[in-house]
Amino acid sequence: MELQLQDLRKQYGEKCAVNNVSVNLAPGVYGLLGANGAGKTTLMRMICGVLKPTSGNIRLNGKTVEQLGEQYYTHLGYMPQDFGFYPDFTAREFMLYMAAVKGLDKRLAKKRTENLLHMVNLSDVADKKIKSYSGGMKQRLGIAQAELNSPSILILDEPTAGLDPKERVRFRNLISDFAKEKIVILSTHIVSDVSYIADTILMMKQGHFLLQEPMSTVTDSIRGKVWELLVDERTAAEYSRKFSVVNLHHENDMVRLRMIEETAPGEDAQMVEPGLEDLFLYYFGEEAGRQEER
């Protein structure tokens, strides 16, 4: 199984949302990271065939989407960001409806619906209308519908957005369960979510990939550049102006600064192990800050 994106581009007037993206994806979990507006959702929509690329093409096992036709969609499971439900349907009806749209026969549809509702812990409320569901329950139903056709490509756009920490952990575990033997593309700007489950990190900025690295080596590029330093508040303010401070933590009257710099920013600075969040902030710095403010 190989999904190839070749020079994929999406242009809206003057603005290029996705700029000649090329990547070959084999089974595994891909964490798609980027600030808001980086082009993640646009890229995912193109992969799912709901948005036509301006140029470039998508191939599955060497065949283009056009060549595969309906067949392409049998490999897809998609959970879009903020996607709506039919509030007057029950979860079971919604799943059966989606199974019909995905072309599953009646018996298989029923079986998959029961199994998946059980997996996402919605069996007890399967006959309740979706409008009575909490945000977390809706997200779980969202991933359950994406899994209905046992897709070999699972696309999840910000699946953990708006969930509380407990629900996020639960959701991450679900994704891990579903990910076996699949190409899973998981977009998020919650870095900790992907750091737990992704095999490969795809980092996007202004429509193109900045980085395509396995999770095990993704932080290598900033290894030896992440520093921590304990200073008083006045010095902390000075450091914040001069250096790239990625975290700031108050400890009594002192402040612990975490910075990314080529060389030690101060005599007492200690080199520390870089994390995915450091990498994210290293690349997105101000953008990520703006995102947090939003």
Place this chain on the structure above:
Amino acid sequence: MLVKYEFLKIVRKKSTLIVMAVSLILTGFLFGLPIMQYQIYNQDGVIKGTKGIAYEKEQFADLSVPLSEEYVAETIREVQGLFENPDNIGTDGNEQFLVGDAYWNGIAPREKLLNLIADTYSSPNDRWGYNHLPDLDVKEGKPFYQAMKGKIQTLLDSPSRALSDEQKEYWGGMADKVDTPLQYGYYGGWEIIISSFELLMFALLAICIVTAPVFSGEYQAGTDAVILSAKYGKTRLTTAKIAASLLFGTAAFILHVVVACGLPLAAFGIDGWNLPLQIANTTVPYPYTFLQAVLINIGIIYLVLLAMIGLTLLLSAKMKSPYLVLIILVPILFIPMFLTPNGTTGIYNLLLFLMPYRSAMPEFDKYISYQFGGLVLDVITVRAVFYAILTVIMLTLARLGFKKHQVA
């Protein structure tokens, strides 16, 4: 399976139930109004509502006869006899009328029939009542059906109608197919239905309101991405959505028609279903009975509905919100209500008679025809063909619109 779920999506919405309930109540009220407002007079005063209807039907009991030449001549002579007695006559300064017992016993029970006979002898621009019957010289031989044919010919030859020879021949040929002598009788319920057909436009609007979110509702709710990325999202699902909309439209339409026709027929009775349209107006060229005429016009309104559902779905597939769909649709349905035809020929009039609102009105007596080279078609046929073609085009475009929809 998909059709079932799409149908459920439509009917489960609270808004669907509210819109349908309001529309059915409105249709019931509009078609029930003639029953509530019905009144007839006799010597003792006014008789209203269902009692009035029963009284009128009683009056018609003796009038269920074939309008043979002899019967018509005898009827004219009877009225003339009443006018011979000066004590029976009153005047409003211009015209003479019968008064007192002569009117209540000799005219009132059959005034509709007498007016029909008198008006058959009038010139097209006049409207004659029974008081013109004394002017006719029955002895000279004034055959009723000859007068009927003559009046139709005068209408066709009228320069203001500007009909071509082919059109005149078409209408003349159609009028010749009317069986004579005409069978007379009571037809109160059918008359109400035929004159109120355009009120079904509110039902059409209600059905369009309900179907407006079929595609755009998916865009608005954000479900478009999920369904369009599924195997049948761009193919069978689109067909299912269209089928469910048509199914819902048909069911809702039948419900409205049952209310619209059921109320007048329950109150006035089904009497007259097999009587010819000409007993209401002898210049009607269509050789239909009241039942046939009503069924044909219901068929036309149904085709208009299908085309309007098609248009609604097309707009729905192209627009991001059901409200935008309605902003365009409502004027298309209702602006023609405020446009008046200034004749029966010319592009403006011919187009106006094809508009949805006008198409709901049967216009059986207007001689509206469309000529394509040597081929002449009456307005009913053209409406049927026009809306059938429009339905196919609209639904095809709606299908394409959804298939090509980009989730952006």
